[in-house]
Amino acid sequence: MTETLFHAYAPLILxxxxxxxxxxxxxxWFPRILGRGxxxxxxxxxxxxxxxxxxxEEFGGGASLPLLAPIITLGALIVGLVMASLILWGWKLLLSHKLKPYWAKLLPPNLVDSSFGGSFVLSAVLGNTGFVGLAIAPALIHSDALNWAVLYSITHNVIGTYGFGVVIASYFNHSQSENRWWIQVRDVLSVPPLWAFLFGYLTRSVQLPSMIESGLQGSVNIVIACAFLLTGIRLAQLQGWKSLKLAFVPAFLRVFITPLLVGIATTLFFGLSGSPRLAMVLMSGVPTAFAGLILAEEYNLDRDLIASSIIISTLLLLLILPLWILIFGS
Incomplete structure (x- = not known):
């Protein structure tokens, strides 16, 4: 497991x-242009x-597709969204009352800013199911259950990141007076990654010239490297501990609370056990997604909070992963 995590995190560290x-x-101007690019x-x-x-086909080995996996994925997204929203609402409720100065200092100073709220929710809801999740899953989950992890990742990236994520980012990007339901629908329908995924899926049977096909596949590593580079640049702009400490709450929701609830729910309500259950727990508890930082750049949200959450949640995963294997692996 240690070697698997090292290989998964090596590009991130580099x-x-x-x-x-x-x-x-x-x-x-470079980070902004890189993020929008x-x-x-x-x-x-x-x-x-x-x-x-x-x-x-690559990961699932032709096994029958577990249609329950997308349902669990949607449930995990909704749970993360509800928990993050309730915490934000509770903080704002406390600030609306006359707190003593000591207690007021414990709350985030920029809590009332919509950019902070949007990044807080994105950090707690969106996970890196592709690079981290699918990188560690083969070493920890039986091969017969890998299709659970793959379906979770696909659902999370398509519906979660560029569905839920865009709606959240668009909502917090506009003032309350400007927010209309059709604005969020418009933003989702105009998301380039969704159209690209749909086009790629529908043209799988179309044979492209080998040079173009290899170029497309090679672009994956370039995009991942650029996302990590952007994260490093934003981390360099952090103001020490002040910026990092705000990320502990969404990071803890992302890698501990959500997967714990998923593990309990899949056991009690769906009767899952063994590798399928562990696959759902692992994928629901991966670190904050780099895509959240890309959305923050596009919709002008709090970049510092998401960059900090990526680092904090990545470190927390190293500590919590053995616990999930022990509790939900059998």
């Missing part, structure tokens, strides 16, 4: 460290390539 190092040599071009290319790979 490219994030490079971003930390080169930050001071870059113009101020990933949103409009990089991630669509990645999803187009992944959709054409036929991951279900």
């Amino acid at each position: 490219w994030t460290s490079l971003g930390l190092f080169i930050f001071k040599f870059l113009p101020q 990933l949103y409009w071009f990089g991630v669509p290319l990645e999803l187009l390539a992944l959709a054409r790979q036929g991951q279900l």
Whole structure:
């Protein structure tokens, strides 16, 4: 397991460290352009390539598809959204009363900012099911249950990141007076990654020239490296402990509370056990998604909070992963 995690995290450590190092040599506009470039071009290319790979056949080994996995994925997304929203609502309720100065200092100073709220929810809801989840799943889950993990990842990325995620980011990007339901629908329908994934899935049977096909598949590693680089650049802009401590709450929701509830629910209500149950727990508890930072760049949310949550949740996973294997692996 240690070796698997090392291979999964090696690119993260390498490219994030490079971003930390080169930050001071870059113009101020570079991170914003990089983030928007990933949103409009990089991630669509990645999803187009992944959709054409036929991951279900590669990981699932032709096994029957567990249709319960997408349902559990949607449930996990809703649970994360509800918990994060309730915490934000509770904090704002406390601030609306006259708290003593000591207690007021314990709450985030920028809590009332919509950019903070949007990044808080994105950090708690969206997980890195692709790079981290599918990287560690083969070493921890029986091969017969890998199709559970793959279906979770596909559902989470398509419906979660570029469905739920775009709605959340768009909602917090606009003032309350400007928010209309059709604005969020418009933003979701205009998301480039969704159209790219759909196009790639529908053209799987179309044979492309080998040069184009290899270029598409090679773009995946480039996009991942750029996402890590962006994370490192944003981490270099953090203001020490003040920025990191705000990320503990969404990171804890992401890698501990949500997967714990998923594990309990799949046991009590769906009767899952063994590798299928562990697959659902692992995928629901992966670290905060790098896509959250890309959405923050596009919709002008709090980049510091999401970048901090990525790091904190990644470190927390190393501590919590053995616990999930012990409790839900049998």
